[in-house]
Amino acid sequence: MKVKQISIFLENKKGRLYEALQVLGEANINIRALSIADTAEYGILRLIVSEPDRAKKVLQKVNFVVQENDVIAICVSDQPGGLSHVLNILQQAEMNVEYVYAFVQKKGEKAVVVLRTEKLEPAIKALEKAGIQILKEKEVYCI
Amino acid sequence: MFWNKEIETLSRKKLEELQIDRLKKTVKKVYDKVPFYKNKFMETGIKPQDIQSLKDVTKLPFTTNDDLRANFPDGLVAVPKGQIIRLHTSSGTTGKPKALFFSKKDVDVAADQMARCLIMSGMTSEDILQNMMTYGLFTGALVMHYGAEKVGCLVIPAGPGNSERQISLMQDFGTTTLHITPSYALYLADIMESMGIDPIKDLKLKRAFVGSEPYTEETRKKIEALYDIDVYNSYGLSEMNGPGVGFECGEKHGMHLWEDNYLVEIIDPQTLLPVKEEGQVGELVLTSLNREAMPLLRYRTRDITSIIPGKCPCGRTHRRINRITGRSDDMFIIRGVNVFPQQIERILMSTQRVGKNYQIVLDALDDITVRVEISKDMFDGNMEHLVDLQKEITGKLKAEILVTPKVELLEPGSLPSFEGKAKRVIDKRKL
Numbered sequence A: 001m002k003v004k005q006i007s008i009f010l011e012n013k014k015g016r017l018y019e020a021l022q023v024l025g026e027a028n029i030n031i032r033a034l035s036i037a038d039t040a041e042y043g044i045l046r047l048i049v050s051e052p053d054r055a056k057k058v059l060q061k062v063n064f065v066v067q068e069n070d071v072i073a074i075c076v077s078d079q080p081g082g083l084s085h086v087l088n089i090l091q092q093a094e095m096n097v098e099y100v101y102a103f104v105q106k107k108g109e110k111a112v113v114v115l116r117t118e119k120l121e122p123a124i125k126a127l128e129k130a131g132i133q134i135l136k137e138k139e140v141y142c143i
Numbered sequence B: 001m002f003w004n005k006e007i008e009t010l011s012r013k014k015l016e017e018l019q020i021d022r023l024k025k026t027v028k029k030v031y032d033k034v035p036f037y038k039n040k041f042m043e044t045g046i047k048p049q050d051i052q053s054l055k056d057v058t059k060l061p062f063t064t065n066d067d068l069r070a071n072f073p074d075g076l077v078a079v080p081k082g083q084i085i086r087l088h089t090s091s092g093t094t095g096k097p098k099a100l101f102f103s104k105k106d107v108d109v110a111a112d113q114m115a116r117c118l119i120m121s122g123m124t125s126e127d128i129l130q131n132m133m134t135y136g137l138f139t140g141a142l143v144m145h146y147g148a149e150k151v152g153c154l155v156i157p158a159g160p161g162n163s164e165r166q167i168s169l170m171q172d173f174g175t176t177t178l179h180i181t182p183s184y185a186l187y188l189a190d191i192m193e194s195m196g197i198d199p200i201k202d203l204k205l206k207r208a209f210v211g212s213e214p215y216t217e218e219t220r221k222k223i224e225a226l227y228d229i230d231v232y233n234s235y236g237l238s239e240m241n242g243p244g245v246g247f248e249c250g251e252k253h254g255m256h257l258w259e260d261n262y263l264v265e266i267i268d269p270q271t272l273l274p275v276k277e278e279g280q281v282g283e284l285v286l287t288s289l290n291r292e293a294m295p296l297l298r299y300r301t302r303d304i305t306s307i308i309p310g311k312c313p314c315g316r317t318h319r320r321i322n323r324i325t326g327r328s329d330d331m332f333i334i335r336g337v338n339v340f341p342q343q344i345e346r347i348l349m350s351t352q353r354v355g356k357n358y359q360i361v362l363d364a365l366d367d368i369t370v371r372v373e374i375s376k377d378m379f380d381g382n383m384e385h386l387v388d389l390q391k392e393i394t395g396k397l398k399a400e401i402l403v404t405p406k407v408e409l410l411e412p413g414s415l416p417s418f419e420g421k422a423k424r425v426i427d428k429r430k431l
Protein backbone atom coordinates (compact mmCIF):
# COMPACT_ATOMS: atom_id res chain seq x y z
CA MET A 1 0.00 0.00 0.00
CA LYS A 2 2.91 2.25 -0.68
CA VAL A 3 2.70 5.08 -3.15
CA LYS A 4 5.44 6.28 -5.45
CA GLN A 5 6.76 9.76 -4.94
CA ILE A 6 9.40 11.41 -7.05
CA SER A 7 12.06 13.61 -5.47
CA ILE A 8 13.99 16.10 -7.56
CA PHE A 9 17.22 17.70 -6.47
CA LEU A 10 17.13 21.43 -7.09
CA GLU A 11 20.11 23.71 -6.86
CA ASN A 12 19.53 27.25 -5.76
CA LYS A 13 19.06 28.77 -9.18
CA LYS A 14 16.28 31.05 -10.30
CA GLY A 15 13.59 29.35 -12.32
CA ARG A 16 14.72 25.80 -11.69
CA LEU A 17 11.50 24.85 -9.91
CA TYR A 18 9.46 26.37 -12.71
CA GLU A 19 11.47 24.43 -15.28
CA ALA A 20 10.77 21.13 -13.53
CA LEU A 21 7.06 21.81 -13.39
CA GLN A 22 7.01 22.97 -16.98
CA VAL A 23 8.66 19.76 -18.17
CA LEU A 24 5.93 17.77 -16.47
CA GLY A 25 3.20 20.03 -17.78
CA GLU A 26 4.43 19.66 -21.34
CA ALA A 27 4.46 15.89 -20.92
CA ASN A 28 0.85 16.01 -19.72
CA ILE A 29 1.67 14.69 -16.31
CA ASN A 30 -0.60 15.93 -13.56
CA ILE A 31 0.75 16.96 -10.21
CA ARG A 32 -1.35 15.69 -7.31
CA ALA A 33 0.70 16.90 -4.42
CA LEU A 34 3.83 18.96 -4.05
CA SER A 35 6.24 19.94 -1.36
CA ILE A 36 9.58 21.67 -1.25
CA ALA A 37 12.23 21.16 1.39
CA ASP A 38 15.12 23.52 1.09
CA THR A 39 18.14 25.16 2.62
CA ALA A 40 19.67 28.39 1.38
CA GLU A 41 21.88 26.43 -1.00
CA TYR A 42 19.72 23.67 -2.45
CA GLY A 43 16.42 21.90 -2.07
CA ILE A 44 14.32 18.88 -2.82
CA LEU A 45 11.07 19.05 -4.70
CA ARG A 46 8.76 16.17 -3.82
CA LEU A 47 5.86 15.30 -6.06
CA ILE A 48 3.01 12.86 -6.30
CA VAL A 49 2.08 12.70 -9.96
CA SER A 50 -0.30 10.86 -12.22
CA GLU A 51 2.46 8.77 -13.86
CA PRO A 52 5.54 8.62 -11.64
CA ASP A 53 7.65 6.37 -13.89
CA ARG A 54 7.11 8.51 -16.94
CA ALA A 55 7.65 11.67 -14.90
CA LYS A 56 11.01 10.38 -13.77
CA LYS A 57 12.03 9.61 -17.33
CA VAL A 58 11.05 12.96 -18.81
CA LEU A 59 12.81 14.83 -16.02
CA GLN A 60 15.98 12.77 -16.32
CA LYS A 61 15.97 13.33 -20.04
CA VAL A 62 16.51 17.03 -19.43
CA ASN A 63 19.18 16.33 -16.80
CA PHE A 64 17.26 16.65 -13.58
CA VAL A 65 18.50 14.48 -10.74
CA VAL A 66 15.49 12.40 -9.83
CA GLN A 67 14.83 9.64 -7.37
CA GLU A 68 11.73 7.55 -6.78
CA ASN A 69 10.75 6.87 -3.19
CA ASP A 70 7.89 5.07 -1.54
CA VAL A 71 5.60 7.02 0.74
CA ILE A 72 2.29 6.46 2.47
CA ALA A 73 -0.83 8.31 1.41
CA ILE A 74 -3.70 8.44 3.85
CA CYS A 75 -7.10 10.02 4.20
CA VAL A 76 -7.52 12.31 7.16
CA SER A 77 -10.81 13.80 8.26
CA ASP A 78 -10.78 17.42 7.19
CA GLN A 79 -11.38 18.94 10.59
CA PRO A 80 -9.26 20.31 13.45
CA GLY A 81 -7.04 17.65 14.97
CA GLY A 82 -7.30 15.29 12.00
CA LEU A 83 -3.61 15.23 11.21
CA SER A 84 -2.37 15.41 14.77
CA HIS A 85 -4.39 12.28 15.52
CA VAL A 86 -2.47 10.44 12.79
CA LEU A 87 0.89 11.72 13.97
CA ASN A 88 0.00 10.67 17.49
CA ILE A 89 -0.61 7.12 16.31
CA LEU A 90 2.79 7.00 14.68
CA GLN A 91 4.47 8.48 17.71
CA GLN A 92 2.87 5.87 19.94
CA ALA A 93 4.25 3.22 17.59
CA GLU A 94 7.67 4.89 17.83
CA MET A 95 7.75 5.66 14.12
CA ASN A 96 9.95 8.58 13.15
CA VAL A 97 8.18 10.81 10.61
CA GLU A 98 10.61 12.33 8.12
CA TYR A 99 8.13 14.63 6.45
CA VAL A 100 4.47 15.11 5.76
CA TYR A 101 2.60 17.17 3.22
CA ALA A 102 -0.93 17.51 1.95
CA PHE A 103 -2.61 17.04 -1.41
CA VAL A 104 -3.63 19.94 -3.50
CA GLN A 105 -7.13 18.61 -3.96
CA LYS A 106 -9.50 17.12 -1.49
CA LYS A 107 -11.34 13.89 -1.84
CA GLY A 108 -14.81 14.58 -0.64
CA GLU A 109 -14.84 15.41 3.02
CA LYS A 110 -11.36 14.13 3.64
CA ALA A 111 -7.91 15.57 3.12
CA VAL A 112 -5.22 13.41 1.57
CA VAL A 113 -1.85 13.50 3.27
CA VAL A 114 1.52 12.08 2.19
CA LEU A 115 3.77 10.69 4.88
CA ARG A 116 7.28 9.34 4.90
CA THR A 117 8.61 7.44 7.88
CA GLU A 118 12.00 5.85 8.32
CA LYS A 119 10.46 2.41 8.05
CA LEU A 120 7.31 2.23 5.97
CA GLU A 121 5.91 -1.26 6.67
CA PRO A 122 5.51 -0.99 10.44
CA ALA A 123 4.04 2.49 10.05
CA ILE A 124 1.46 1.16 7.60
CA LYS A 125 0.56 -1.58 10.06
CA ALA A 126 0.19 0.85 12.95
CA LEU A 127 -2.03 3.13 10.87
CA GLU A 128 -4.19 0.29 9.61
CA LYS A 129 -4.62 -1.01 13.11
CA ALA A 130 -5.85 2.41 14.20
CA GLY A 131 -8.38 2.37 11.39
CA ILE A 132 -6.78 5.07 9.26
CA GLN A 133 -7.65 4.79 5.60
CA ILE A 134 -4.59 4.15 3.51
CA LEU A 135 -4.85 4.88 -0.17
CA LYS A 136 -3.73 2.58 -2.95
CA GLU A 137 -1.55 3.73 -5.80
CA LYS A 138 -4.36 3.86 -8.31
CA GLU A 139 -6.54 5.90 -6.01
CA VAL A 140 -3.81 8.42 -5.41
CA TYR A 141 -2.53 8.98 -8.93
CA CYS A 142 -5.94 9.89 -10.26
CA ILE A 143 -7.49 11.83 -7.44
CA MET B 1 71.46 0.28 -5.76
CA PHE B 2 73.30 3.51 -6.37
CA TRP B 3 74.70 5.19 -9.47
CA ASN B 4 77.06 7.37 -7.44
CA LYS B 5 76.88 6.16 -3.86
CA GLU B 6 79.38 8.67 -2.56
CA ILE B 7 77.45 11.71 -3.73
CA GLU B 8 74.01 10.26 -3.10
CA THR B 9 74.80 9.41 0.53
CA LEU B 10 77.19 12.26 1.30
CA SER B 11 76.80 13.48 4.90
CA ARG B 12 74.67 16.59 5.23
CA LYS B 13 77.71 18.51 6.44
CA LYS B 14 79.79 17.62 3.41
CA LEU B 15 76.85 18.12 1.09
CA GLU B 16 76.33 21.62 2.46
CA GLU B 17 80.02 22.40 2.11
CA LEU B 18 79.79 21.34 -1.50
CA GLN B 19 76.69 23.49 -1.95
CA ILE B 20 78.24 26.65 -0.54
CA ASP B 21 81.33 26.14 -2.65
CA ARG B 22 79.25 25.72 -5.79
CA LEU B 23 76.92 28.56 -4.85
CA LYS B 24 79.81 30.98 -4.49
CA LYS B 25 81.19 29.94 -7.88
CA THR B 26 77.78 30.28 -9.52
CA VAL B 27 77.19 33.72 -8.04
CA LYS B 28 80.62 34.93 -9.11
CA LYS B 29 80.08 33.57 -12.59
CA VAL B 30 76.71 35.19 -13.25
CA TYR B 31 77.93 38.47 -11.74
CA ASP B 32 80.85 38.50 -14.14
CA LYS B 33 79.20 37.09 -17.24
CA VAL B 34 75.48 37.94 -17.21
CA PRO B 35 74.62 41.64 -17.34
CA PHE B 36 71.06 40.91 -16.19
CA TYR B 37 72.36 39.54 -12.89
CA LYS B 38 75.05 42.17 -12.51
CA ASN B 39 72.40 44.88 -12.81
CA LYS B 40 70.21 43.13 -10.25
CA PHE B 41 73.14 42.95 -7.83
CA MET B 42 73.91 46.63 -8.36
CA GLU B 43 70.27 47.57 -7.73
CA THR B 44 70.23 45.83 -4.37
CA GLY B 45 73.81 46.63 -3.43
CA ILE B 46 74.88 42.98 -3.16
CA LYS B 47 78.38 41.82 -4.01
CA PRO B 48 79.36 38.22 -4.74
CA GLN B 49 81.55 38.20 -1.61
CA ASP B 50 78.45 38.87 0.54
CA ILE B 51 77.50 35.24 -0.04
CA GLN B 52 79.42 33.29 2.58
CA SER B 53 76.93 30.77 3.92
CA LEU B 54 73.88 28.97 2.57
CA LYS B 55 71.65 31.29 4.57
CA ASP B 56 72.98 34.21 2.54
CA VAL B 57 71.07 32.86 -0.43
CA THR B 58 68.10 35.00 0.63
CA LYS B 59 70.15 38.09 -0.22
CA LEU B 60 70.19 37.04 -3.87
CA PRO B 61 67.63 38.23 -6.41
CA PHE B 62 64.92 35.91 -7.68
CA THR B 63 64.72 34.88 -11.32
CA THR B 64 61.25 34.57 -12.79
CA ASN B 65 59.58 33.34 -15.94
CA ASP B 66 59.25 36.95 -17.02
CA ASP B 67 63.01 37.44 -16.63
CA LEU B 68 63.61 34.47 -18.93
CA ARG B 69 61.24 35.89 -21.50
CA ALA B 70 62.65 39.40 -21.23
CA ASN B 71 66.13 37.98 -21.86
CA PHE B 72 65.02 35.83 -24.78
CA PRO B 73 66.78 34.30 -26.57
CA ASP B 74 70.22 34.19 -24.99
CA GLY B 75 70.51 37.07 -22.52
CA LEU B 76 71.13 34.75 -19.57
CA VAL B 77 73.85 32.66 -21.19
CA ALA B 78 77.08 32.71 -19.15
CA VAL B 79 79.49 31.00 -21.55
CA PRO B 80 80.89 31.90 -24.98
CA LYS B 81 78.57 30.79 -27.78
CA GLY B 82 81.04 28.18 -28.98
CA GLN B 83 80.55 26.22 -25.78
CA ILE B 84 76.81 25.81 -26.23
CA ILE B 85 75.89 22.49 -27.78
CA ARG B 86 72.16 22.15 -27.33
CA LEU B 87 69.00 24.23 -27.28
CA HIS B 88 65.76 23.24 -25.60
CA THR B 89 62.68 25.35 -25.19
CA SER B 90 59.96 25.36 -22.65
CA SER B 91 56.58 26.57 -23.74
CA GLY B 92 54.83 28.62 -21.16
CA THR B 93 51.12 29.12 -20.89
CA THR B 94 51.49 32.58 -22.36
CA GLY B 95 53.47 34.13 -25.13
CA LYS B 96 57.00 33.34 -26.16
CA PRO B 97 58.75 30.12 -25.23
CA LYS B 98 61.75 30.16 -22.93
CA ALA B 99 65.06 29.28 -24.57
CA LEU B 100 67.39 27.06 -22.52
CA PHE B 101 70.96 26.33 -23.46
CA PHE B 102 73.19 23.44 -22.50
CA SER B 103 76.96 23.14 -22.64
CA LYS B 104 78.62 19.77 -23.12
CA LYS B 105 79.07 19.51 -19.36
CA ASP B 106 75.42 20.45 -18.76
CA VAL B 107 74.26 17.64 -21.04
CA ASP B 108 76.50 15.28 -19.11
CA VAL B 109 75.33 16.47 -15.67
CA ALA B 110 71.69 16.15 -16.74
CA ALA B 111 72.31 12.62 -18.00
CA ASP B 112 74.26 11.73 -14.87
CA GLN B 113 71.53 12.79 -12.49
CA MET B 114 68.99 11.01 -14.67
CA ALA B 115 71.12 7.88 -14.37
CA ARG B 116 71.00 8.21 -10.56
CA CYS B 117 67.21 8.33 -10.80
CA LEU B 118 66.98 5.28 -13.04
CA ILE B 119 69.30 3.14 -10.91
CA MET B 120 67.38 4.32 -7.84
CA SER B 121 64.22 2.83 -9.33
CA GLY B 122 65.99 -0.52 -9.75
CA MET B 123 66.99 -0.29 -13.39
CA THR B 124 70.11 -2.06 -14.61
CA SER B 125 71.93 -2.37 -17.91
CA GLU B 126 69.74 -5.41 -18.60
CA ASP B 127 66.62 -3.26 -18.80
CA ILE B 128 64.92 -2.12 -21.99
CA LEU B 129 63.47 1.36 -21.98
CA GLN B 130 60.78 2.38 -24.43
CA ASN B 131 60.90 6.15 -24.52
CA MET B 132 57.45 7.31 -25.56
CA MET B 133 57.89 11.03 -24.95
CA THR B 134 58.21 13.57 -27.73
CA TYR B 135 61.77 13.93 -28.98
CA GLY B 136 62.46 17.51 -29.90
CA LEU B 137 62.63 20.89 -28.30
CA PHE B 138 61.08 19.52 -25.13
CA THR B 139 63.67 18.17 -22.63
CA GLY B 140 61.64 15.16 -21.49
CA ALA B 141 62.63 12.53 -24.03
CA LEU B 142 66.25 13.49 -24.72
CA VAL B 143 67.41 13.81 -21.13
CA MET B 144 65.80 10.47 -20.31
CA HIS B 145 67.44 8.97 -23.39
CA TYR B 146 70.92 10.14 -22.42
CA GLY B 147 70.44 9.06 -18.82
CA ALA B 148 69.35 5.59 -19.83
CA GLU B 149 72.31 5.27 -22.18
CA LYS B 150 74.58 6.12 -19.26
CA VAL B 151 73.01 3.28 -17.29
CA GLY B 152 73.70 1.12 -20.32
CA CYS B 153 70.25 -0.20 -20.97
CA LEU B 154 68.78 -0.62 -24.41
CA VAL B 155 66.81 2.47 -25.36
CA ILE B 156 63.99 2.28 -27.88
CA PRO B 157 63.42 5.87 -29.05
CA ALA B 158 59.81 5.23 -29.98
CA GLY B 159 58.40 8.70 -29.39
CA PRO B 160 54.68 9.06 -28.76
CA GLY B 161 51.73 7.77 -30.75
CA ASN B 162 51.00 4.86 -33.10
CA SER B 163 49.72 2.59 -30.36
CA GLU B 164 49.84 -0.65 -32.31
CA ARG B 165 53.49 -0.12 -33.19
CA GLN B 166 54.22 0.74 -29.55
CA ILE B 167 52.66 -2.52 -28.45
CA SER B 168 54.50 -4.57 -31.03
CA LEU B 169 57.80 -2.93 -30.01
CA MET B 170 57.07 -3.99 -26.45
CA GLN B 171 56.35 -7.52 -27.59
CA ASP B 172 59.24 -7.86 -30.05
CA PHE B 173 61.99 -6.41 -27.86
CA GLY B 174 60.78 -7.29 -24.38
CA THR B 175 60.42 -3.73 -23.07
CA THR B 176 60.73 -3.63 -19.27
CA THR B 177 60.41 0.10 -18.67
CA LEU B 178 58.18 2.80 -20.11
CA HIS B 179 58.64 6.55 -20.19
CA ILE B 180 55.16 7.78 -20.95
CA THR B 181 52.54 10.37 -20.13
CA PRO B 182 49.95 9.16 -17.62
CA SER B 183 47.02 9.74 -19.95
CA TYR B 184 48.69 7.73 -22.71
CA ALA B 185 49.46 4.93 -20.25
CA LEU B 186 45.77 4.71 -19.39
CA TYR B 187 44.72 4.90 -23.03
CA LEU B 188 47.22 2.26 -24.12
CA ALA B 189 45.83 -0.20 -21.59
CA ASP B 190 42.44 0.16 -23.27
CA ILE B 191 43.95 -0.43 -26.69
CA MET B 192 45.70 -3.56 -25.41
CA GLU B 193 42.45 -4.85 -24.04
CA SER B 194 40.69 -4.30 -27.35
CA MET B 195 43.53 -6.16 -29.09
CA GLY B 196 43.24 -9.05 -26.66
CA ILE B 197 46.65 -8.41 -25.14
CA ASP B 198 47.05 -8.83 -21.40
CA PRO B 199 49.77 -6.33 -20.33
CA ILE B 200 50.48 -8.38 -17.23
CA LYS B 201 50.88 -11.79 -18.86
CA ASP B 202 51.90 -10.94 -22.40
CA LEU B 203 54.48 -8.21 -21.71
CA LYS B 204 57.61 -7.97 -19.59
CA LEU B 205 56.97 -4.55 -18.08
CA LYS B 206 58.39 -3.84 -14.62
CA ARG B 207 58.11 -0.11 -14.20
CA ALA B 208 57.08 3.16 -15.76
CA PHE B 209 58.19 6.73 -15.42
CA VAL B 210 55.18 8.89 -16.05
CA GLY B 211 55.28 12.61 -16.39
CA SER B 212 54.99 15.82 -18.38
CA GLU B 213 51.42 16.35 -17.26
CA PRO B 214 49.90 16.51 -13.76
CA TYR B 215 48.34 13.37 -12.38
CA THR B 216 46.95 12.22 -9.07
CA GLU B 217 48.06 9.51 -6.71
CA GLU B 218 44.94 7.59 -7.76
CA THR B 219 46.09 7.66 -11.39
CA ARG B 220 49.49 6.34 -10.37
CA LYS B 221 47.87 3.45 -8.50
CA LYS B 222 45.58 2.77 -11.41
CA ILE B 223 48.47 2.51 -13.87
CA GLU B 224 50.36 0.30 -11.44
CA ALA B 225 47.39 -2.04 -11.20
CA LEU B 226 46.61 -2.09 -14.93
CA TYR B 227 50.12 -3.19 -15.89
CA ASP B 228 51.22 -4.72 -12.57
CA ILE B 229 54.27 -2.44 -12.51
CA ASP B 230 55.88 0.19 -10.28
CA VAL B 231 55.25 3.78 -11.27
CA TYR B 232 57.71 6.38 -9.99
CA ASN B 233 56.91 10.03 -9.51
CA SER B 234 59.48 12.45 -10.76
CA TYR B 235 60.07 16.16 -10.83
CA GLY B 236 61.81 18.22 -13.44
CA LEU B 237 61.72 21.44 -15.36
CA SER B 238 63.54 22.48 -18.49
CA GLU B 239 64.98 25.57 -16.78
CA MET B 240 66.86 23.17 -14.49
CA ASN B 241 67.98 20.46 -16.99
CA GLY B 242 64.60 18.84 -17.56
CA PRO B 243 63.49 15.57 -15.98
CA GLY B 244 65.41 13.98 -13.13
CA VAL B 245 65.75 17.02 -10.86
CA GLY B 246 63.88 14.99 -8.27
CA PHE B 247 62.89 11.34 -8.33
CA GLU B 248 61.37 8.73 -6.07
CA CYS B 249 63.42 5.92 -4.61
CA GLY B 250 62.00 2.48 -3.86
CA GLU B 251 60.24 3.89 -0.79
CA LYS B 252 57.92 5.87 -3.11
CA HIS B 253 57.57 8.50 -0.45
CA GLY B 254 58.66 11.85 -1.82
CA MET B 255 61.19 12.69 -4.50
CA HIS B 256 64.87 13.04 -3.65
CA LEU B 257 66.02 16.33 -5.06
CA TRP B 258 69.68 16.31 -6.08
CA GLU B 259 71.05 18.89 -3.73
CA ASP B 260 74.59 18.79 -5.05
CA ASN B 261 73.15 20.28 -8.25
CA TYR B 262 70.40 22.50 -6.82
CA LEU B 263 69.95 24.68 -3.78
CA VAL B 264 66.40 24.20 -2.57
CA GLU B 265 64.21 26.82 -0.92
CA ILE B 266 60.53 26.77 -0.08
CA ILE B 267 59.07 30.27 0.12
CA ASP B 268 55.73 31.86 0.87
CA PRO B 269 54.75 33.12 -2.60
CA GLN B 270 53.07 36.15 -1.06
CA THR B 271 55.80 37.44 1.25
CA LEU B 272 58.64 35.80 -0.71
CA LEU B 273 60.18 34.84 2.64
CA PRO B 274 61.28 31.29 3.41
CA VAL B 275 58.59 29.21 5.13
CA LYS B 276 59.07 29.16 8.87
CA GLU B 277 59.62 25.46 9.36
CA GLU B 278 60.86 22.61 7.25
CA GLY B 279 57.82 20.71 6.02
CA GLN B 280 55.63 23.75 5.46
CA VAL B 281 54.00 24.13 2.08
CA GLY B 282 55.16 26.87 -0.25
CA GLU B 283 56.68 27.62 -3.63
CA LEU B 284 59.76 25.70 -4.67
CA VAL B 285 62.69 27.95 -5.52
CA LEU B 286 65.80 26.43 -7.08
CA THR B 287 69.27 27.78 -7.64
CA SER B 288 71.30 25.75 -10.08
CA LEU B 289 74.68 24.89 -8.55
CA ASN B 290 76.16 22.90 -11.41
CA ARG B 291 74.96 24.49 -14.63
CA GLU B 292 77.50 25.97 -16.92
CA ALA B 293 75.76 27.53 -19.91
CA MET B 294 72.79 29.08 -18.18
CA PRO B 295 72.94 29.12 -14.39
CA LEU B 296 69.86 30.55 -12.70
CA LEU B 297 69.70 32.09 -9.24
CA ARG B 298 66.63 31.51 -7.08
CA TYR B 299 64.43 30.49 -9.96
CA ARG B 300 60.78 30.67 -8.95
CA THR B 301 59.36 27.41 -10.24
CA ARG B 302 55.75 28.40 -9.32
CA ASP B 303 55.36 24.81 -8.14
CA ILE B 304 53.84 24.31 -4.73
CA THR B 305 55.29 21.57 -2.56
CA SER B 306 56.97 20.97 0.78
CA ILE B 307 60.10 19.29 2.03
CA ILE B 308 59.62 15.99 3.80
CA PRO B 309 61.54 16.34 7.06
CA GLY B 310 63.69 13.48 8.25
CA LYS B 311 65.92 10.81 6.74
CA CYS B 312 64.89 8.39 4.04
CA PRO B 313 65.38 4.70 4.81
CA CYS B 314 67.12 4.24 1.45
CA GLY B 315 70.20 6.01 2.81
CA ARG B 316 70.24 8.93 0.41
CA THR B 317 70.89 12.21 2.20
CA HIS B 318 69.40 14.47 -0.45
CA ARG B 319 66.12 15.76 0.91
CA ARG B 320 62.77 14.79 -0.53
CA ILE B 321 59.95 16.99 -1.77
CA ASN B 322 56.30 16.04 -1.84
CA ARG B 323 54.34 15.72 -5.06
CA ILE B 324 53.53 19.10 -6.59
CA THR B 325 50.13 20.17 -5.35
CA GLY B 326 49.62 23.29 -7.41
CA ARG B 327 50.94 26.44 -8.98
CA SER B 328 51.65 29.53 -6.95
CA ASP B 329 49.94 31.65 -9.64
CA ASP B 330 46.67 29.99 -8.67
CA MET B 331 46.98 30.96 -5.03
CA PHE B 332 44.43 33.29 -3.51
CA ILE B 333 44.17 34.84 -0.08
CA ILE B 334 40.99 34.63 1.93
CA ARG B 335 40.84 36.35 5.31
CA GLY B 336 44.61 36.44 5.40
CA VAL B 337 45.08 32.74 4.67
CA ASN B 338 46.93 31.52 1.58
CA VAL B 339 44.81 28.97 -0.24
CA PHE B 340 45.49 26.93 -3.37
CA PRO B 341 42.56 25.65 -5.42
CA GLN B 342 44.31 22.28 -5.47
CA GLN B 343 43.88 21.96 -1.70
CA ILE B 344 40.14 22.27 -2.21
CA GLU B 345 40.22 19.96 -5.20
CA ARG B 346 42.00 17.29 -3.20
CA ILE B 347 39.33 17.40 -0.49
CA LEU B 348 36.53 17.16 -3.04
CA MET B 349 38.22 14.29 -4.87
CA SER B 350 38.52 12.39 -1.63
CA THR B 351 34.82 12.89 -0.90
CA GLN B 352 32.47 10.24 -2.17
CA ARG B 353 29.22 11.37 -3.67
CA VAL B 354 30.46 14.53 -5.38
CA GLY B 355 31.58 15.00 -8.95
CA LYS B 356 34.91 16.25 -10.26
CA ASN B 357 33.75 19.69 -11.27
CA TYR B 358 33.86 22.57 -8.81
CA GLN B 359 34.00 26.32 -8.60
CA ILE B 360 35.35 28.67 -5.95
CA VAL B 361 33.71 32.06 -5.52
CA LEU B 362 35.31 34.79 -3.41
CA ASP B 363 33.02 37.70 -2.67
CA ALA B 364 33.30 41.26 -1.46
CA LEU B 365 32.90 40.32 2.20
CA ASP B 366 35.91 38.00 1.93
CA ASP B 367 33.65 34.96 2.12
CA ILE B 368 34.49 31.85 0.21
CA THR B 369 31.85 29.71 -1.46
CA VAL B 370 32.71 26.30 -2.82
CA ARG B 371 30.24 25.09 -5.40
CA VAL B 372 30.31 21.41 -6.17
CA GLU B 373 28.13 19.09 -8.20
CA ILE B 374 26.60 16.10 -6.46
CA SER B 375 26.91 12.79 -8.22
CA LYS B 376 23.66 11.49 -9.70
CA ASP B 377 23.85 8.24 -7.81
CA MET B 378 24.15 9.80 -4.39
CA PHE B 379 20.76 11.46 -4.51
CA ASP B 380 18.26 9.26 -2.73
CA GLY B 381 15.63 11.88 -2.04
CA ASN B 382 16.65 12.20 1.58
CA MET B 383 17.32 15.74 2.75
CA GLU B 384 19.36 14.60 5.71
CA HIS B 385 21.87 12.92 3.44
CA LEU B 386 22.35 16.12 1.50
CA VAL B 387 22.81 18.10 4.69
CA ASP B 388 25.31 15.52 5.95
CA LEU B 389 27.26 15.71 2.71
CA GLN B 390 27.32 19.49 2.89
CA LYS B 391 28.51 19.34 6.50
CA GLU B 392 31.15 16.76 5.71
CA ILE B 393 32.61 18.89 2.92
CA THR B 394 32.44 22.06 4.99
CA GLY B 395 34.22 20.39 7.90
CA LYS B 396 36.97 18.87 5.78
CA LEU B 397 37.56 22.14 3.95
CA LYS B 398 37.72 24.09 7.17
CA ALA B 399 40.34 21.70 8.52
CA GLU B 400 42.37 22.18 5.35
CA ILE B 401 42.12 25.91 4.67
CA LEU B 402 41.27 27.16 8.19
CA VAL B 403 38.38 29.26 6.94
CA THR B 404 34.79 28.04 7.02
CA PRO B 405 33.47 28.05 3.46
CA LYS B 406 29.89 28.14 2.33
CA VAL B 407 29.29 24.92 0.42
CA GLU B 408 26.70 24.83 -2.34
CA LEU B 409 25.54 21.55 -3.79
CA LEU B 410 24.72 21.76 -7.45
CA GLU B 411 23.04 19.56 -10.01
CA PRO B 412 25.47 17.50 -12.09
CA GLY B 413 26.42 19.28 -15.29
CA SER B 414 25.49 22.74 -14.09
CA LEU B 415 29.05 24.04 -13.91
CA PRO B 416 30.88 24.71 -17.15
CA SER B 417 33.11 21.73 -17.84
CA PHE B 418 36.74 22.66 -18.11
CA GLU B 419 39.54 21.23 -20.14
CA GLY B 420 43.12 21.55 -19.01
CA LYS B 421 43.96 24.69 -17.12
CA ALA B 422 40.61 25.56 -15.73
CA LYS B 423 39.42 28.86 -14.45
CA ARG B 424 37.83 27.66 -11.28
CA VAL B 425 38.29 30.65 -9.03
CA ILE B 426 35.92 33.56 -9.48
CA ASP B 427 37.19 36.48 -7.47
CA LYS B 428 34.43 39.04 -7.17
CA ARG B 429 36.61 41.16 -4.92
CA LYS B 430 38.56 42.26 -7.97
CA LEU B 431 35.58 43.18 -10.11
Ligand SMILES: [Zn+2]
Pocket: B249, B250, B251, B256, B312, B313, B314, B315, B316
Ligand atom coordinates in the same frame (compact mmCIF):
# COMPACT_ATOMS: atom_id res chain seq x y z
ZN1 LIG C 1 64.96 7.36 -0.47
